[in-house]
Amino acid sequence: MNSNLVSINSKISHLVPVESVTDYDLLLSDWLNTKRSEHTRRVYRNDIKDFLLHHDGLTLGKFLKSDRHVGFELVNRYKGNLIQLGLTAATINRRLAALKSLVSYAYQCGRCEFMLEAVKSEKLKAYRDTSGIGTETFKRVLEVCDRVTLKGKRDYALLVLLWCNALRRSEVAKADIKDFDPINGTLKIYGKGRGTESETVTLGQTAVSALSDWLEYRGETNRDAALFCSVNPAYSMGRLSTHAIYKIVRETATAAGLNKVMSPHRVRHSSITAALDATNGDVRKVQKLSRHADLNTLMIYDDNRINHQGEVTALLDGML
Secondary structure (H helix, E strand, C coil): CCCCHHHHHHHHCCCCCCCHHHHHCCCCCHHCCCCCCCCHHHHHHHHHHHHHHHHCCCCEEEHHHCCCCHHHHHHHHHHHHHHHHCCCCHHHHHHHHHHHHHHHHHHHHCCCCCCCCCCCCCCCCCCCCCCCHHHHHHHHHHHHHCCCCCHHHHHHHHHHHHHHHHHHHHHHHCCCCHHCCCCCCCHHHHHCCCCCCCEEEEEHHHHHHHHHHHHHEEEEEEECCEEEECCHHHHHHCCCCHHHHHHHHHHHHHHHHCCCCCHHHHHHHHHHHHHHHHHCCCCCCCCCCEEECCCHHHHHHHHHHHHHHHHHHHHHHHCC
């Protein structure tokens, strides 16, 4: 065992009585239940587990009952280990965010005497790569869908919806049949950071037709059922998870012969970039499609689309 780790464990051992496993499991469960997203709950649980496994013999109770100096040391050593393992800044920041959130919750519950504000996240440039695929290439992806089958109708409707409305996969996964209004051509979505508040988006005619065709062929009469579900009989038409939506996009793109690894978010990048091209860079108009809270985020898409850096480099190159 690392001598530094032995030193930390010795600091903890005399400070912390043996905790009730059930008690701290309940604390962890209560904290996770404050997260609305099932995906977030699953990922954060794994992040906390990974942190504890990095410190031999450390339990959640011992960590939360340590003093602020030991807590800071444990988390920063963990951060250093993740850096040495070569994890991306985004992954490291997410794991630190999980720890900070849990510690803050425990502190407010009176179960912890320190916070982790002093632990710094890795510097991260958002949306470094906003590249996607062009419209003609996406049409090739759509052509893979066999639209005479139940699966083909579902996948086609799903892909059209992702493209035409630049939706996030979580928004698609949460949608129910009752959220779709074919008469007015709208869909209620529950967007990022909106909790239980819905937002109504206008659909294009292609999406309305594709969704109507899928739902008619599916024959589901329960309007509270998921808008998109599994067509595998073993899963009894259960709601598509965000991971299942990712697999559909990736596998369909691969079948279309695309070398670029595609994902729902890459489709979102593609449609936003295509919208900027179609509107001659009208970022305020495209913001209504992308629903980015910060216009500066959309400006990154526009800068990457135009490639001002490449333009200036070409000017300098022409001076030689």
